[in-house]
Every structure is written in structure tokens, then in C-alpha cells.
Amino acid sequence: MAEPTSFDVVIIGSGAGGAPIAHQLVLAGKNVLVLEKGPLLRTQDETADGRSDFRRDELLSTGAEKRITLDGVANRGAAYYSSHVEPDINDEPHVYRTASGDDKATIEGYTAQVVGGGTQLYGGVSYRFTERDFRLQSANAGRPLRDDPNGDVAREARDWPFTYADLEEFYVQAETLIGLNGQVAGQIKHFSKDSYQPPLRPNPISAHVEAGMDALGMTRYRTPLAVITRDHEPSGRRGPLPAAGPDTGETAKTAFVNRYGDPLGFKSSTYVALLRPILSRPNFALRPNCVVTHLECTGRTVSKVHYLDPSGTPRVAAGKVVVVACSAIESVRLLKLSAAADPAFDAAINQDGNGILGGYFLTHCFGGASALVDAPARYDKSLTLDSDWSSDHCATDEFLEANQLWAGAALYNNTSDRALPLALGRNYQSRDLDTVWDGFTGEARLTGEALVGFLGDHFGRGLSMTFMANQVPLKSNRIELHPTVKDKWGRAAAYIIKGWHPHDVAAMTTFAQVCRDVLWHGGVRKDLGAGGVYGNDDLARCANHVLGGARFGTDPRDSVLDGDCKAWGFDNLYVTDGSCMPTSGGGNPTLTIEANAFRVARQLKERI
Amino acid sequence: MPAELIALDHQYVLNFAGRCLARADGAARHDYGQYGDAGDSRSRACEGWRFPLIDSYRDAARPEIGARSNRVTFVYAHQGDARPPIAVIGTFATLFEPLPLEPVTFVGEPTAYVALSVLVPKGQVHRYKLLVDGVPVLDPVNPQRVTTADGEAWSRFFTELTTQPLVLSRRELLLLTRLTDHILPFRTTEGQRFLQYFYSGADRQAKDTQYARAYRLDQPVGVVNFIDKLLAREENHHAIDYRLCLAQIDAILSRRHPTIDVAAIPKESFIDLYGQLASGSIDGWDYASYREPQYFLKLLRRHTYTGAFSHPRHGGNVGAVAWAYLESTFRDDANASCFAWQRALEPPLGDNAAYVG
Secondary structure (H helix, E strand, O other), X not given: OOOOOEEEEEEEXXXXXXXXXXXXXXXXXXXXXXXXXXXXXXXXXXXXOOOOOOOOOXXXXXXXXXXXXXXXXXXXXXEEOOOOOOXXXXXXXXXXXXXXXXXXXXXXXXXXXXXXXXXXXXXXXXXXXXXXXXXXXXXXXXXXXXXXXXOHHHHHOOEOOOOHHHHHHHHHHHHHHHOOEOXXXXXXXXXXXXXXXXXXXXXXXHHHHHHHHHHOOOOEEXXXXXXXXXXXXXXXXXXXXXXXXXXXXXXXXXXXXXXXXXXXXXXXXXXXXXXXXXXXXXXXXXXOOOEEEEEEEEOOEEEEEEEEOOOOOEEEEEEEEEEEOOOHHHHHHHHHHHHHHOHHHHHHHOXXXXXXXXXXXXXXXEEEEEEEOOOOOOOOOOOOOOXXXXXXXXXXXXXHHHHOOOOOEEEEEEOOOOOOHHHHHHOOOOOOHHHOOHHHHHOOOOOHHHHHHHHHHHOOOEEEEEEEEOOOOOOOOEEEEEEEEEOOOOOEEEEEEOOOOHHHHHHHHHHHHHHHHHHHHOXXXXXXXXXXXXXXXXXXXXXXXXXXXXXXXXXXXXXXXXXXXXXXXXXXXXXXXXXXXXXXXXXXXXXHHXXXXXXXXXXXXXXX | OOOEXXXXXXXXXXXXXXXXXXXXXXXXXXXXXXXXXXXXXXXXXXXXXXXXXXXXXXXXXXXXXXXXXXXXXXXXXXXXXXXXXXXXXXXXOOOOOOEEOEEEXXXXXXEEEEEEEEEXXXXXXXXXXXXXXXXXXXXXXXXXXXXXXXXXXXXXEEOOOOOOOOOOOHHHHHHHHHHHHHHOHHHOHHHHHHHHHHHHHOOHHHHHHHHHHXXXXXXXXXXXXXXXXXHHOOOHHHHHHHHHHHHHHHHHHHHHXXXXXXXXXXXXXXXXXXXXHHHOOOOOOOOOOOOOHHHHXXXXXXXXXXXXXXXXXXXXXXXXXXXXXXXXXXXXXXXOEOOOHHHHOOOOOOOOOOOOX
């Protein structure tokens, strides 16, 4: 029997924006196809020999050296080190424009190409956005803001087409179905229900952060993390051992968390939480290793999804509804490639030729502070999750008023950074994924006794604080198709053009200082440094939070999507990953992408 | 000896084939200078070094087989519409009996790929050829090739824990041992003391199962072996850097110590040379042959550190000695361990009760 090609819904991408919709519509009896560019990597309990496709191996997260061979980029010949699930830069480049106008290929800006998308590799930090994050236009009307003499912020900010209160029930749904641990008390967001599993004991190094936050009068709470600590009934997952007693779930702790898939399935990727539970249903088809090349339309209907199967053979699928959710850069690229291939699609997605598609690309203003605890204290950072403590201190109205900032930031400490020996070396003085190893290899003096000294200073002693804040939306920050650089299929590569607004720099400087203060007051002062990502060389940096570029809104002249994530110019095309966001939110975005996808899923259930 | 075939995991093959082999263009996107010929089919595959796929194997009913064997999966991608039969022949099995690769399916339909999984003991090096419609050819994506004494070219693979040198000559290995010794902490007084304790104190069984076959006194943590294997496979493009620079270093040291063998050259001489490599100014260096000695040093530093502290399956960090060194050396203020690496890792290396590696 030929494989079916017609479905109720075809979803492109299996991560935070796509999987919730697949989950809900399959349970509602709809026929769903999910196409995923990356592989299906399984946990131990899924394979014939009981071994996972993921490994606790530092050479999987950052692999062997490769070199950029692309013509027309200024960093041709540069080394790069990708993980086993990040795309190869030479095969599928992302190119960004540097401050000096050169084009460079970068590994930053990818989430992960794998079933589960970025949720396979993320650290799992799963904040709700604050109520203010949804109404940054109205919250800033008429306010004086630092380093914003022309009033750009108030002019460019947009309220979301719905409020926090509208989304709140979907936050609950996401938290319940995905499987998080955390703590409600201490957060400034209103929770109608506490769906968190209990957090594990903090790593002892986090006591410094606890002390620093307390000294500064900051209310703190345990960072919500997408790692189950108990059995998780909605996804049928058994929790980590032991299952009872004071150490319940403690074996979930490992520094193989951020940038690692979890062989045991405790980390709540959208695969183990949402897709695996529906995998055996007859109305669900998951096709990994399939690259969608373009969408074809008939009038206002996307009629065909063209994709290449694992052999590279062209195939076609059709859905009553088509959902694009392959992470912001790739989603925008897919829409633009479809427009380039078909004038009718072009006219419908770029309605009025308003240039909104690809515009208002966002990442986060992020950065923080880092230092070393003093001898003789030292901690075992290999037994950890990604973060222990958070604070909404910098997201309160009082703080933003006092500092003349437009939007707040989540603050949290990292516990898994520099925890493993290879990471300690390769991340030493590196700024991002494009510069790993540069610090260690360049410091030739670190040999023998000096290397012992380096390890002694750093091993189990590094502590850092991170802030994650909204970036001012600017139309000039854009995703385009690169005019010359192509991927291995001959399709134009994504071209990222972005910079920082002066108000972003003011915000980052302020939040970085608070992070610095936390460490200082926590007694962590050695080699204390702080900052944000606004140096000229750092334009590619984005914490792998890629957002915007196809934003939703209430006005078709000012947005690509309506409030339900449906493209204004189409009747059946939805975009549900982070590209729909008009502002990037004051916190890591995954949970909000998931909650919004559950919201859209409800609409679609009624519609189909 | 006949090879033991194991069931083919189609999803596993497609996961690698889709990423590494599937493509529309014939551009040499993955030639960093190691192939030299734009027409070389190996320059088109992304991470062609992954093929054949070498992986751990587990058999719950025969745990000892899994502990000492790798799953080796040969993959061939048909080009165009023709689907001639593909087989593999090699020293991992009998050399007279071709083993057919079987079609890999996607949604119940054949794909462009055929594949075969066999069990091969760890610590072995083998040569093989693919038979395309009975005609022997080299693996079109695997960068590893060898020429036998009779001048015949073969594709090659090696399994985990292989210690046989593949790229570096004996003399190069010796030089590299001295250089890596200088970088790593294990020739410091405390480092030496630790190694002595580690190797003499480990129980007999651990020695046998973990690192006996890789244990070499002149390579205390197996880093040189790691580099040799890296140059044979993943970073084959850097083999030329080592060849050129080690030849120059050898010549310079021979001039400085005309009557002393490399193994006996005083430590201080290596320290001096290291410092000169770092400064880029080396008396006697032929800059026309290799322009940036500092680049080589950076490479060497990255490889040395990586080899020492990565998972032992990659050929260095023998028996997890470097992790044990970190655990033993860097303690907290109550002298308690600060690196419970065993807790995360699979037995027998680690003691995690759930993770099997």
C-alpha cells in the first residue's frame, strides 16, 4: 500500500512549536504528519539493544574540527566544531553580516536538527514570560527611556494580540504535559495551578547565589527546568531513581545536560514528552530526515508541501492545514524560498509588499557575570542540572521604572557550565560557539605545573549568572535569503542581518551589573567579570534563541500572522515557532512557544 | 573467521545517511585540503569519516560480547536510478565470502541506501572493499585508505581501543610523546606520583578490562594514541601539519643534540623548543615549508587536552586515568571528591545503574 500523502495537518518541525500541535490533534483523532529535517534519536528504552542514540560523551556535543569551505564568506577556512545534531555549516550555512559589512558563516543561531528540535539540546530552563512582556507597547507609551532619544522603543514595540491571562491556561497545559520541576513561590507571574514536580537539591555551589540574592533583597525561586524528577504520568515516563526517600530523583543530575540529548529521557524534550506517547497511533506519521524545500499554493490555500526524503528523493504531502515550525530562521527562510519559487505564494505571504516577513528578527539581550570561588572551597559541578536559582527582581515595574528600561529580564545561575573537563578547556575565554578552543589553545603558557594551576583554579570553582532580556524590535534586524551562498540542495542560505539598539546596550549593562552584584555579595569575586553580547564581533550571538521574523499582530499591514498564528494571506497556513513573537520576552522562550502552540492547537481542533 | 551479522536498524542508518550523504550538488563542500582533487567523491560527504559507522554494541543476553565488540555498519548510497547489488569483503570476515548489503527502507519503501551491520572485536584494524555488481571499489565516502605491500588500495576502519599506530611513525610517536608530556600535568611531581598510584593500585580485573591493551608506559594517558587515531579519521586533514612539523622538530633537535637519541634528549630541550614554538621564532625552522609553527602548537594543544580528558572510547584517557587524576587532585576543603564522573557513566567504566553507554 502506498504511503498516504494527504493529512488533516502537515507540521514542519518537531520542536517546541510543532510537537504540541501534533500531540493535541492526534489525540483529537486528526490525521497528522510531522516532517522533521533531523534524525530520530531514541532513548535507551526504545532501541533493540537498549542503547540510546544519545551519549554522555563530550565529543558529541562539540565534535571534531571542520573548516568552512564556502565561497563568498569572510571566514572561509575558519575552524568550527558542531554537535552531532547541529547541521553542518558547509551543507546548510547560516550567514550573518558583521558590523564591518563582511559576511560570515556561523554556527550560532541553530537550535538543533533532530526530532524534538532545540528541546533535545537545551538546558531546560522553562520560564513563563511576565504579564508585562505581552504588552510592551502599552507599558512604555510616554515613558522616558535611557538611550532612546528618538523614541524608537515605544514606536517599534508591539503588544501581543493576546494577554498573559489569555495564555495562562496554556502555560498550565504545557507545564503539565511537558514535565517540569520548579517552584511557583517567588515568581512575579500569576499561576492558576502549580504543575511543577519538586525540584532536586541545589548544587552546593549555588549557595553563593542564594546568599548574594538574599543580601541584595532579591526574591528568588528554584529555576523551572524541563527535567522530570518523579514519574510523569502524561508522557508515561518513569522518573529517575530512587523513587522514594530523601534522595528521590537525585540521579537525574548530570552535567551532561545543556547541549546533550538525554539517553534516559528525563529531560523533557518535545519528543519524549509529546511525540513518543502518540507514536504508535494509526493517525500519526513522523518522518525524520526529511527536508521541506518549499510550499506550493493554490489561491489562498497551501496545497502542497514539497519535501526530500532521506535519500533526497522529492516527495509531496498535502494537509487541510499546514503548520510551519522549524525555528525562526529556518521558518522564515522556508517561506521566502516558497515565495521565490512562486509569485502567487510571494503575493500572499508578503501581503502589500510591506517587508514584514523576515523583519523584526529577534534574539535576546543576554549576558551576565562570571567568577571563581576562592580556595579552599570547591564543588562537584558534575552532579547538577542546568540552573538552581532564579529571580524576577529585574522584571518588576519598580526596577524598570528606577532604571528607565522598557522591559525586564530573568536572572538565573548556571550550574552545568564548565562542569566537565573538556568544556572547561574549550570554553575558556570563548565568547560563543564560533570561538571555542581559541582561549585555551592560544594560552601556550598553560603546560605542566601551570596547567595544574589552571585546573586547580577553575575545576569546580566557576560560577556564573545569566540574564535573559527582551531585544528592542527593529525592522532592520532581518532574515533574508543570501544572494550567493547555497545549501547542499542548491537552495539559498539564510542571511541574518542584525544589530543592537542603544537601549539594548543600556539594558544589558544594567542587568549585567546586577548579575555581578549577586556574585560579589555571594562572596564570589575572583576574576569577576560581567557584560552583555553587544561587542562588534558578537553580532551572531543569540543564545540559540531565534525569534521573530514572521510576527503576529492585529493589523495585516504590520504583521505576517493574525493572532491565531495564521498567515494573513492564506486560509490554511500557520507559523507557530518563535518567529511569531513580536517581542522576545524576558526569559528563555521555549515554554512560551510551547504554550502558544497548545493555544493554536485548540483553535485547530475546532477548525478541522 | 566468519563475521557475526547483527540485525540492521534502519532508522539508525537513515539518521546518518540523511545528514551525511544525502545532497543534490556535487560540490566539494568537505575538502579542507586533505583530498586535493575536487573530483574525489569523499569531499562531497559530510563527516565521511563516520563511515563505516563504528558504535558500541549491547546484547543483554551476552554482556561479554557487547563489552568487547563494536557494531560496524557499512552504508552505501546508490547514485541515480540504478540499483546494482552491493556487498562488502574485508579482513574483518573471510576474504573470500562477500557479505551482501541489504536495502534500507523508509515508510516501507526502498531508499538509495543499502547497509550491513557486523560485530567486530574492539582494538582491531581492518581493510575492506565494496563490491558493486561484483566489481571491487573503494568506499566512496570513507577517508581512510591504505595501500598494501602489493600496491593494492583498500578502504580501512578501526574499532574502539585500537592502539596500533595508523598515521604516525615510531619516531613521530616518540617526539609527540615528549611534546604532549610537556603540556599535560602528568610529568609533574604530583602527576607522576598519581600515575604510579593509579597503575599499581588498580585491581587486576580493571586492568584487564579497561586499559591493559592500551597501557603503554611511554604514553601515560594514551594521548598520542588518541592523536594518531584522530589524524587517521576525524581530522585527517591535519595529518599533513603533524608530518611537516614533526619532521622539522626532529631535524632541529637532532642538530641540537647530534649524539643523543630522541628518547634521551633532556626535558629542558623540549621546554625550550615548546617556548620557541609558542613565540613563533625557532632557530632552524624552515618557514618556507611550514609558515606558522604557532598554528601547529595550537593544534597540538587542542588535541592533547582533548585526548587526555575525553571518553576513553576515543583512544586516550586510558582507563579514565585523567578523570581519576582530576578527582584525586582537586578536592574540596574537606578533602572530598569534586568529580563524581563514575556516577554519570556506563559500567564498567563508571557505575551508573541506568545508563548503559
